[in-house]
Every structure is written in structure tokens, then in C-alpha cells.
Amino acid sequence: MDLIGMILYFFIGFTTQYLDTSIGMGYGTFSVPLLLLLGIPPLHVIPAVLISKAVLGVISGITHYAVGNVKREVVFPLVTSGILGTFVGVPITVILPIQETSALIGVVLITVGCIGFLNVVRGVRMGEYSRKKISISGFFAGLINGISGGGYGAVSTTGLLSSGVKTRIAIGSTVFAETVVALTGVLFYMFFIQNINWELIFALLMGGIISTPIGVLTTKRSPSKKLGVAIAVLVIFLGASSAYVRSEALALGFVSAALVLIIYHFKMLGHRRIQIGVGGINLGIGVCTFLFAYLFQTNAVLFNLTALFEGVIFWYLIFIGGIFVVAGILDVFADY
Amino acid sequence: MIRKIFVAAIGMMQVIIGVSSIFFIYIFYSHMFNFQIISTLPIEQTSFYLLLFLVVSFFSLISGLLFIQEWRSLA
Numbered sequence: 001m002d003l004i005g006m007i008l009y010f011f012i013g014f015t016t017q018y019l020d021t022s023i024g025m026g027y028g029t030f031s032v033p034l035l036l037l038l039g040i041p042p043l044h045v046i047p048a049v050l051i052s053k054a055v056l057g058v059i060s061g062i063t064h065y066a067v068g069n070v071k072r073e074v075v076f077p078l079v080t081s082g083i084l085g086t087f088v089g090v091p092i093t094v095i096l097p098i099q100e101t102s103a104l105i106g107v108v109l110i111t112v113g114c115i116g117f118l119n120v121v122r123g124v125r126m127g128e129y130s131r132k133k134i135s136i137s138g139f140f141a142g143l144i145n146g147i148s149g150g151g152y153g154a155v156s157t158t159g160l161l162s163s164g165v166k167t168r169i170a171i172g173s174t175v176f177a178e179t180v181v182a183l184t185g186v187l188f189y190m191f192f193i194q195n196i197n198w199e200l201i202f203a204l205l206m207g208g209i210i211s212t213p214i215g216v217l218t219t220k221r222s223p224s225k226k227l228g229v230a231i232a233v234l235v236i237f238l239g240a241s242s243a244y245v246r247s248e249a250l251a252l253g254f255v256s257a258a259l260v261l262i263i264y265h266f267k268m269l270g271h272r273r274i275q276i277g278v279g280g281i282n283l284g285i286g287v288c289t290f291l292f293a294y295l296f297q298t299n300a301v302l303f304n305l306t307a308l309f310e311g312v313i314f315w316y317l318i319f320i321g322g323i324f325v326v327a328g329i330l331d332v333f334a335d336y
Numbered sequence: 337m338i339r340k341i342f343v344a345a346i347g348m349m350q351v352i353i354g355v356s357s358i359f360f361i362y363i364f365y366s367h368m369f370n371f372q373i374i375s376t377l378p379i380e381q382t383s384f385y386l387l388l389f390l391v392v393s394f395f396s397l398i399s400g401l402l403f404i405q406e407w408r409s410l411a
Contacts, residue, residue, distance in 0.1 A: 323346060334406075
């Protein structure tokens with residue numbers, strides 16, 4: 001391995017580990033594609049990243065613990081549910097093709113990022129967290145990790161933020177819990193893979209070890225809200241890049257993000273206004289369905305169906321229209 | 337009391353309509369059971385009607401769930 005190559009790997013280790021330690025995600029997600037782009041075969045890259053991630057995880061986990069960024073009551077449910085999620089996720093990898101997996105993870109990350117962003121911006125009561133929500137976050141993080149081998153930090157950190165855990169505790173606890181998962185992966189590779197590129201691991205480790213304390217201090221001193229927003233934006237970006245393999249997945253991811261925004265705005269409006277809005281749309285759909293049934297009956301809309309099908313569809317449309325109109329009336333004339 | 341019964345019935349029907357419609361769209365879109373042969377519509381028009389149907393189905397589901405939530409709060 002030449003010197004320029006070693007320097008490049010050192011900087012990849014440095015920057016991606018800084019990102020991972022300071023905001024709880026990004027080491028595997030960014031270093032794997034960068035190393036593959038440099039022409040290193042995947043059989044060398046994956047074990048190298050896993051091994052270096054485990055070693056760096058132990059170092060950054062201990063450092064986060066030492067400066068008070070880790071809480072036992074957050075880590076315990078996160079690790080146990082994470083292991084359960086990983087066990088569920090691994091068999092899914094066998095069933096799903098790799099492109100579909102990447103697209104699925106993209107959609108999940110975009111949605112999770114949006115939820116995290118809105119929770120941070122809206123101001124979740126930080127410090128008042130629930131164990132149930134932490135366990136759910138851990139399970140999904142483990143599931144995504146089991147399916148794709150990455151994305152643990154993104155889902156876990158954002159999930160913890162949405163559960164009300166303080167940003168620095170969310171990052172520190174995620175880094176700590178992720179180390180356990182990475183160590184399991186390393187043990188697996190140690191048994192089954194012989195092609196371990198120790199020079200690459202050494203270069204990545206050197207860069208990572210230097211950036212770890214800088215990243216931990218960044219977390220310790222950063223304002224909680226700004227850091228939370230940065231994390232959520234990065235998760236959306238990661239999701240978009242992962243979903244990019246399938247254009248439909250990218251579109252679906254942004255549609256789900258838009259839905260999250262719409263629901264958020266609806267929540268701001270208040271229940272009565274939402275009900276009036278939903279009632280209006282119900283009435284509109286009902287009237288349009290009646291009109292469509294009439295056009296269908298008079299053959300103004302041609303479907304070229306048999307007489308039996310035409311009869312069934314006409315009465316089905318009348319039934320649906322009736323349901324929507326009654327629903328609209330109930331919504332608009334609610335007792336308040 | 338009458339409102340409570342109506343809210344429950346309409347809510348459940350809207351949820352059933354929404355779920356069954358989404359299921360039907362999936363079957364139609366993925367060419368299961370050769371449903372596409374029944375209709376002689378051109379493919380562009382089929383996509384348009386499916387999209388329209390999908391939007392209405394999702395709305396039906398959301399509206400139905402809101403009714404069920406209201407019914408539970410009334411109970």
C-alpha cells in the first residue's frame with residue numbers, strides 16, 4: 001500500500017469518526033462508499049470498517065461515558081431491544097434483494113429524520129423520556145442494522161431525541177450501544193473471513209483515534225437544539241442517498257416526509273378545525289362519487305365493461321358516495 | 337347516542353373501504369389474478385384512475401381512524 005493511499009485512508013477515518021462521535025452516526029455509512037470509490041474490494045472494506053468501528057466504538061463509548069454523555073437507564077433498553085431487532089432483521093436480508101433493501105432503508109431514514117427534525121424544532125421536553133419509546137427506537141435501529149449493516153446510529157439517535165432524551169445523552173448512549181452490535185459483527189467476520197486488510201484498518205484507526213476526543217468535546221459543548229437539527233437534516237440526507245437507487249423509493253420517502261409535515265401542521269391547527277377540513281373533503285369526495293356514478297351510468301366515461309360489472313360498480317359508487325356524504329355531515333355538524 | 341352509533345359505523349366502514357381499496361390497487365398494479373384484462377382502458381388512463389383511487393382510499397382510512405378515535409373518546 002502506497003503512502004498517498006495510507007494518508008487518504010487516515011483522513012477518511014478522521015473525518016467519518018469525528019462525525020460519528022460528535023453526532024452519533026456516519027462512520028460506516030460514509031466510510032464504506034468512500035473506500036469502495038477508491039477501488040478497494042468490498043471483501044476488504046466491510047471487515048476493515050467493522051473492526052475499526054468496534055475498536056473506535058469502545059474508545060468513543062468510554063470517552064462519552066467519562067464526560068457524562070451516557071446514561072445506564074437509556075443504554076440498557078437500547079441494547080436489549082437492539083439485539084432483538086438485529087435477530088429479526090438478519091433473515092429479512094436473505095429474502096430482500098440488495099436494491100430493495102437500500103430503497104426501504106432510505107424511505108425509513110427520510111421519515112425518521114423528518115419526525116426527529118419536527119420534534120426538535122417543536123421542542124420535545126428534553127430529559128423526560130420514556131423507556132417504552134427508547135426500546136422501540138432500539139428495536140428499529142437493530143432491525144435496520146440487521147437488514148443493511150448500517151443505519152443504527154441514524155435511527156437510534158433520532159429515535160432517542162424524539163423520545164425526549166437530551167441530545168448529548170442520545171449521542172453518547174447510541175455510540176455506547178452500537179459498540180456491542182459492532183463487536184458481534186466483528187466476531188462473525190473473525191470466524192468466517194480470512195481477507196483482513198490490516199494496513200487499511202491501521203490507517204482508519206489512526207485517523208479515528210485522533211478525532212474521537214475532538215468529537216466527544218463537540219457533543220459536550222454544542223447547544224442541544226442546534227445539534228438535534230443537524231442530526232435530523234443529516235438523517236434525511238442519508239435517507240435520500242440510500243433511496244436514490246430506486247427513483248420510486250426516493251419519491252415515496254419525500255411523500256412520507258411531506259405527510260409528516262402535513263400532520264404536524266394539522267396538529268398545530270387544533271382538533272375542531274381539522275374535523276371541519278376533513279368533513280369538507282368527505283363531502284367533496286361524496287358529491288364527486290355521485291357525479292362519477294351518474295357519468296358512468298350514462299356511458300359518458302367508457303370502461304368497456306360487461307353489463308354485470310357495470311351494475312355492480314354503479315351501485316358500489318353510490319354506496320361509497322353515501323358513506324362519504326354522511327361522514328362529511330357528521331364532521332361538519334359535530335357538537336362542540 | 338345516535339351520533340355515537342353513526343360515528344362508530346361510518347368510521348369502521350371508511351376504514352374497511354380504505355384498506356380494501358388499497359389492497360385492490362396493489363393486486364391490480366402487480367398484475368395478480370389478471371385483473372387488468374377485465375378493463376380495456378389505455379395504460380395512462382388506468383394509472384390516473386389508480387392514483388385517484390389511492391388518494392381517496394388513504395383519505396378514507398385517515399377519516400375513518402379519526403371517527404374511531406372520536407367514538408372512543410365518546411365511549
